[in-house]
Amino acid sequence: MTDKPSQPIIEFSNVTKRFGTLTVLDDFNFKVAKGEKVTLIGPSGSGKSTVLRILMTLEPFQEGRLALAGMSYHEPNGKGPFKASEKHLHQIRSHIGMVFQSFNLFPHMTVLRNVVEAPVRVLGLPRGEAECRAVDLLAMVGLADKKDHYPSQLSGGQQQRVAIARALAMRPRVLLFDEPTSALDPQLVGEVLSVIRGLAHEHDLTMLLVTHEMRFAREVSDRVCFFDKGRICEQGEPNAIFGAPKEERTREFLQSVLS
Numbered sequence: 001m002t003d004k005p006s007q008p009i010i011e012f013s014n015v016t017k018r019f020g021t022l023t024v025l026d027d028f029n030f031k032v033a034k035g036e037k038v039t040l041i042g043p044s045g046s047g048k049s050t051v052l053r054i055l056m057t058l059e060p061f062q063e064g065r066l067a068l069a070g071m072s073y074h075e076p077n078g079k080g081p082f083k084a085s086e087k088h089l090h091q092i093r094s095h096i097g098m099v100f101q102s103f104n105l106f107p108h109m110t111v112l113r114n115v116v117e118a119p120v121r122v123l124g125l126p127r128g129e130a131e132c133r134a135v136d137l138l139a140m141v142g143l144a145d146k147k148d149h150y151p152s153q154l155s156g157g158q159q160q161r162v163a164i165a166r167a168l169a170m171r172p173r174v175l176l177f178d179e180p181t182s183a184l185d186p187q188l189v190g191e192v193l194s195v196i197r198g199l200a201h202e203h204d205l206t207m208l209l210v211t212h213e214m215r216f217a218r219e220v221s222d223r224v225c226f227f228d229k230g231r232i233c234e235q236g237e238p239n240a241i242f243g244a245p246k247e248e249r250t251r252e253f254l255q256s257v258l259s
């Protein structure tokens with residue numbers, strides 16, 4: 001890999017993205033450091049998902065530059081909407097895992113096969129090894145006992161946890177979450193949040209989350225970015241943005257009174 005410790009793992013430089021006459025990202029600049037956990041919050045239609053879709057190479061952009069771990073999305077003399085070869089884009093994608101709002105599991109495959117297929121087909125991992133890893137990951141998300149079930153036999157929260165295990169099976173360096181709990185009943189949000197909160201302790205894993213859940217922003221991220229009309233209008237540490245948690249404020253108050 002080509003990234004140096006000081007180099008951001010994600011770097012949008014003056015990116016403009018249009019859908020026809022609609023400008024969704026306008027001269028967009030955004031950097032994420034290796035291992036950083038960043039939440040994007042903003043009004044519906046402001047372009048948050050588009051940021052993730054561009055990173056995943058699901059959407060091309062018109063102007064500016066984008067790099068992941070030092071790899072530019074455009075190659076010299078490259079072709080197609082990204083001006084890059086499919087091999088180059090595939091290499092970039094191999095470092096990214098994405099978790100979608102609607103889980104996107106394969107309905108005709110068991111939970112285990114859902115987690116095993118991509119490492120076998122895309123990374124060329126021997127099936128036995130991929131299965132061992134999948135079993136470990138399913139245990140990590142609390143679903144070891146569901147490996148032989150089909151997605152339709154699981155709750156939404158359980159399906160989303162399988163989707164997280166599937167994304168992790170590719171050993172991504174960057175994990176993208178596009179509103180991972182917005183399709184869930186409120187009582188199922190907590191179990192997904194707790195898995196994502198656990199992942200936030202992985203120092204090397206960079207996480208970029210789009211969410212309407214303030215709990216994610218507060219409990220999972222190092223930095224919260226408020227996004228509006230294709231730009232980041234405010235950003236900072238969760239405590240600076242939302243105010244320190246009550247206990248912390250009380251402790252600070254008592255210290256100031258006692259000192």
Ligand SMILES: Nc1ncnc2c1ncn2[C@@H]1O[C@H](COP(=O)(O)OP(=O)(O)OP(=O)(O)O)[C@@H](O)[C@H]1O
Pocket residue numbers: 019022024042043044045046047048049050051
């Ligand atoms: N494929 C597309 N073709 C045309 N317009 C699109 C396309 N995808 C997104 N848009 C438009 O781009 C704008 C940004 O969409 P995007 O999904 O990134 O917003 P968002 O901030 O993630 O919204 P939400 O919170 O509702 O998911 C919206 O106005 C949307 O209608």
